[in-house]
Amino acid sequence: MREDLLYRLRSRTAHELWLVIVDASASTRRHSALSDAKGLLAQLFDDAYRQRARLALLTASGRTPSWQVQGLKASADLRQWLDGLGAGGGTPLLQALEEAAQWLARRQRRFPAEQQRVLLITDGRLKSLPPQPPLNCPALLIDIERGPIRLARAQQLATALGAEYRHIDLLPPTA
Secondary structure, eight states, X not given: OHHHHSOXXXXXXXXXXXXXXXXXXXXXXXXXXXXXXXXXXXXXXHHHHHTTOEEEEEEEETTEXXXXXXXXXXXXXXXXXXXXXXXXXXXXXXXXXXXXXXXXXXXXXXXXXXXXXXXXXXXXXXXOOOOOOOOSSOEEEEEOOOSSSOOXXXXXHHHHHTOEEEEGGGSOOOO
16 A cells, blocks of 8 residues: 555656657759658658657768757758759768767767667768667668769678668658
């Protein structure tokens, strides 16, 4: 009887964190690759909002990667960022991956129960592909490379990162 009266904390499931890394280099403009990726991202942001997942968003374009959001709940502000997302400049994708891995490790120490996932959207058009350490959480690489000549480096990158690989053209259409 006394046990029934004691205060108990409600058990909560661990938060999910979705880290999204978007390659927005100049090469992603070709064949509407980035445009289609934006549709995929819009759906992802809606899903994150409905599932109350936290988002981190890192853009790789120009000279250095740029954080848009770091571990916040999905919000309407992401739609504004997505509408303004354009492609250009170089591909600091390897630098973005290194920065993301360090950020995830710090976050894991701070929130050990948090379930982390990584989504990497890239065409894989890198000048070179040095060895990459695997990511320390489940990851999915969406390949947006299109055109008559495909280098297939995104598939090699997915293998190096220990990530699942999918080409955007083979994903089910978004509603």
